[in-house]
Amino acid sequence: MTAPTIHHGSSIPIPPAQLASLIDAHPKPPTLSSYSYGTAGFRYPAPLLPCAFVRMGIFSALRSASLGGEEVGVMITASHNPEEDNGMKLADSNGGMLDAAWEEHAVSLANAPNSKEAMVLISTLTRYIKGKYPQKNGGLPKMVVHVGRDTRSHSPGLAKLVVRAALAMGATVIDHGEVSTPMLHHFVMHANGHLLPGIIPQRCNESGYYEIMAFSYAALLRTGKLDGVGGKRLANTKELVIDGACGIGALKIDTFRKIFGKLNAEGCVGLPMLRTVNFPGEGPLNEICGAEYVQKLQLPPNLYSPKDKLMGMSKGYMTSFDGDADRVVFHFEDVNGKFHLLDGDKIAVLVSSFIQEELRCIDPDGQAVKCGVVQTAYANGSSTLYLKNVVKTNVVVAKTGVKFVHAAAHHHFDVGVYFEANGHGTVLFGPKFYDFIAQADAKLRGTPRNNRANIALRRLRLLPALVNQSVGDAMSDMLLVDAILYLRGWDLNTWAQLYSDMPSKQAKVKVADRTVIATNDNETAATAPEALQKALQSAMDAMAAAENRSDGPKPRCFVRPSGTEDAVRVYAEANTQNGADSLASEAMMLIYKLCGGVGSPPQPFITNRL
Template structure:
């Protein structure tokens, strides 16, 4: 029942004559802004609220996405209806620009302004401004006074309220004259993939254009199999007995039903004799088998550092030696296992970043021993575990920069600073970006190595690097893509999860938050590693860190650290603390909470000391 064929998208053509202002105003007024919402905010990945509060936003964003497409001269854009790792009652929207990535920052501001327009009169004024911009930017396409061509892709997750919300977006976009391509239930990364591939002129020539669901599976599975086949020669290249079956926790969301479709392709490959390295995929926690994201999925596993609850009947007796967890819309992935003693081990986004970056750099150095042709690096946030940062700098010997928390910031930093930029937030959301110099390097290496023995190590490295851009979803983090990338690397190195986990030990950490009357009294530096106001707060935090370093005798080793930042969604301040012992991390976080409450207008009683129950 989970292996239904991919469905073709439904195409809705826009109104031949876009709605007049009065009709458009009536559509907007039919879904007014709720009185309980003072202002809609656009987080690091879009709007996200309780579903009943969203019709106003969805109507306006249907109009907005059409205008965004028009502003790009008809390049295709997307809207994904999902609340990701949130619980079932919530929903939201992530907007995809024509390159498949996050919405441009300037247009994000326009989206927020339109969502918060107090009434249809103010909304129409913004719509006219954006329409005039689109017409003025593409005069050749607007000779008759109409907007340029507009195409909007729509996707949704498995939430019960996603279909009616999607219908609002479709209706509003068509009212503007846009063609809407409705992909139905898909993962967030799939929707971003469709948008990226629909604008084929923006794709690197080495990546085949595949705009539909079947093409998404095909390009990824074939690239994955090609990477695995390079393990027949060279180092590694063995599937360890304990890692022959990969158990996938789908968070009772869209990812479970989608990743299961790879089984059909794998079966075909096996029938053709292509068995090198292909694992058996055992998917559990399908939609409807349990509450979405509840006690399962990447968010639960990573934040609670606990194994997921397995709702599926097929999970009975399943091996827990090689497991992975997606989140509800399948753009995050973490790995985990239980050892022979039953102890749980988590391999989060930090561990993935280390594995992926070290693999890519090893392969590049086989072709370019000096490592000067392509600039590689890893983008982390302040939440990255300090041990991972030290390992990347001292062992992998790669560049590391710290960016502001949020995928849109780390994605932009990876694109800007590196020819091959790796980013994975600790929560498992991440990808690899390949810039123009990488593709030039591959072309040059191909010409130089042509005619050399196929088993030459540089030739093997070239084959491996050549398939990576097609296997990796470069538009956004993708649980399915990242899962196969990690599995292939483990296979090529002959590692199981325990070997990977032993690369370094995480420093103990603690996260918390403190409610305050006004979160804007706290400001931070660009990468959020230090508070800039109130000035006394950072002075006190630094004193606490120095005292903890002395207490733990941290000379020569990782230093305790603590940072705070205002929440993006509520009047609260988030705290992260790290030390050489869990007791030290708890103590440092507790002291930071007291300081915030005292210096930043804390609400309620002073925070109580934090104690981690797990050893």
Template sequence: MSSAPKIHRGNSVPISNDQLAALIDAHPKPSAISNYSYGTAGFRYEASLLPCVFVRMGIFAALRSASLGGEEVGVMITASHNPEPDNGMKIADSNGGMLDAAWEKHAVSLANAPTPKQALVLIDTLSKYALGRHPLAQGNPAKLPKMVVHVGRDTRSHSPPLANLVIRAALAMGATVIDHGEVSTPMLHHFVMHANGHLLPSIIPQRCNESGYYEIMALSYAALLRTGKLDGVGGKRLAHTKELVIDGACGIGALKIDTFRKIFDKLNAEGCTYGLPVLCTMNFPGEGPLNENCGAEYVQKQQLPPKLYSPEPKMLGLSKGYMTSFDGDADRVVFHFEDTQGKFHLLDGDKIAVLVSSFIQEELRCIDPNGQAVKCGVVQTAYANGSSTLYLKNVVKTNVVIAKTGVKFVHAAAHHHFDVGVYFEANGHGTVLFGPKFYDFIAAADARLRGTPRNNRANIALRRLRLLPALVNQSVGDAMSDMLLVDAILFLRGWDLNTWAQLYSDMPTRQAKVKVADRTVITTNDNETAAVSPVALQKALQSAMDAMAVEENSVDGPKPRCFVRPSGTEDAVRVYAEANTQSGADSLASEAMMLIYKLCGGVGSPPQPFISNRL
């Protein structure tokens, strides 16, 4: 079912500076790169450009562990939803989340040090910092705190040699390396979070390896389904949701979800579970190009069904009424289906956020009708569809915070603002974070409800809420965890995807980008919903939005909206527009593109407007 990780013990004494310099010099910085940048989730480039970074980040990860007093950290080798020729690295901090923002700058400085000598200066600085945090070790490198680095990789052909560079460098520093081999990104984050067990809430069982990951999720999920027997509301597996078809993006997720399939098949055969679907996995590694015309990124951005590369017999007799798509490293998931007329329908991260947050708040209110004990909310970005935001505020009646684009920003905002914080970017990356007040609430409810009937609605809610922190991967978005969570909610409500889709209708949108001479001329406010400079830009955009609102007679419903933001990787400005009609969104985006071209130093020919028929 899963293989045990390989444990490598590092040097008892770190290697000399000369040896370290030779290791770094063996993998010089390529001339094609002026500066490596650390994106939302780490370094990501064409694979041949990365050996330099991977050696240095193996060293860096060991030092990060030392600086935390030996708490275990992780390195995941993946380029997520990017094409197969690309690769990259995500660093997991000891809490299982992404690298602390204050340490990103150290990672970037080390990756970009022009020479081994300059890299050694930075390594020495970080080493002294680690020693300074632990005075008993000062002046004696052999007394550095223990260092433990977990390493995982996706299915790309160049991931094994890149992983070996990380392992070799971390071992040279004296770290212990736990090599998990091929795993999904969220699995690696889960291993790190659980390895530092003192950081886990007591309600979550500690499971540090792959078999434990499957166990904790499968059992929590099955137990959540079983609560459907108690309330008599949902808890029925509809005929067209008995088989869940999963597009694995020809990546690691297909391999790992297949293990869940085997677990569920066995449990169903034994007759000891309740309501488990048959998981039908498609698009395994090697059956098609990674992420090409399939996977969550393609399905969500193109709003098209995935190409199914798996041999045809695997699809015979299966319905397309209940489907999901993962991305290449299985940290994103979107749902989709074809109706009886063959029309494609997408349920993206916005729809997931609405479903999950409404379910959690409904269960909380069964215990606390006034909703005062636990502060719940949803974090969105400016890219969230306006209809979802209005639904959350007006129907779910939950708090909504808009954060800067990027999972590290929405994750931090969910921690900061809420006791139960839900976030899902439109691309399907998201999770639920449970804070200390939530666990206190559960403990108090457990004491108060002890001895009451099992089918008491408050007791059912308590059982469900107790299961969620184990089922949900709180360290990072997890396609497998999120898929099981959504399926359980649909099952408990007796819904299919069409019922879920009908909660609200998305506003039509249009996205584009405009090339400019220098993207730094554009700055935005903190959550990127408005341009700050050039000063004239936001005023002109607002006039365009106001004019579109009048044209579409947007009085009571969602208002037309448009924002622009500089690209993080190229001299271009990204445009997002939404309106009550597709022609309105197209027109608003076209006007924004022309404003950027005129006011922000557009290059090349003027952007061509989007053409659509006015209805």
């Protein structure tokens, strides 16, 4: 761990002409028609990004000023993409994603054709901010920008562009160096301490990030001694193997290992031994390893680490991060060597059932706090049925993308759980939850420590500090899942047996223009072209008739335009793998025929329906 580098911008920003020269020095690439801000920011091959990074350095300073001096963040990463790509995620002062209205301003500034038009946009935003927060000196309010980057070779150079541009605006820049995406979001959230709930200790730096999570995690494990039910570390969960995707997460998990060693020395029980594989430099970033590969292909990761690191390693309790450590999935190989995946859907089921169980120990009627899970159309149908019928929780389907599910969790629930199937997710706790905790604390004060309601209160109080409240966090989520398994006395196989996933298939079809495809708000149905959804529904009905099953979820298929290329993505699931393959094949051919497919017609995955 190294302390961040703090750069102080001049109290007198550089003249507009010099700012324009800085923009001109990094012109828009002629090969790029326009920058788009996807569900998690700008993301392109690294050589295309200097123009956007200079402008976003300026923009991030303005965003801080627009919030009256609250601190904001810029994370330089392309997440699960290959090494040659890079990108940027902008964090608002609450630690979450950039506000949608300001996202539009960011895109406009990134796409201004030249410095003259860029300066017009900058001047317009500056006048707006000065009108909202007039200063005695006639300038802008305080501006503070936190900058972090992942381990890609081009990230340091791109970070320098952001720092230089933000300083040119007169901002103070706090450069954290190499950190995970969730860490950068954590720093921003905690830097604006007035926005934190009182139940979460304010920890603004990297050591504080580790300590708040490690100590909350250890305290959660200790509650297992009180209820006499769980609190068991099974033999095959004593070593947790972490596939770091050859990215930043592999480096950062080492600090947790050191803290765990100290806690073990102090007598804390239940902590697993952490073994990390796939460090930066041991293999290509995100290539045949990491959460994206494991979840999409449902295959174990390649292990790039030297053989001496792998000696004696068990594959019975494993997890995979992605390149910037904001996604996590679990997996294991059984005694027969068969691979089993526990993805974001399985995590959502485990976490939501645990939280609801603890809440009901205090509030048996379940009326005080509204809980629920936000899923996307990609969520496996079996998980949705399990949540509704067994966990008995509310389920909302949101548009694909973390910014959409995050917003839905905030909007619909007092305790909102969301995990996309790819393993990106968290738990958000709203004001009613904190009121509930305060009232329960007053009610249970003086009751025995091993009273079940008191145990539940202790557990629930720890969760907001353990679970990253700003964004999905692989390290935080890994500790949460491990704690729940420990408290229940489960291993991954027991967890996996809660329900069986419906077989599924994902694919994509290249089209001349992806905008011909339109969907409803949560992307579960196509609204254009007009004939497409009717044809898809006929295919689903035919598959349901062929499978002829009255129990369980029905076969389904949806399509959605890609956010990054002229292609249409396909998802299909059925009660057999052949059925899912066949349904996906039919959907691909419908898209090719009805939506302007390019190239050769898509080849079916199988030749028979069942």
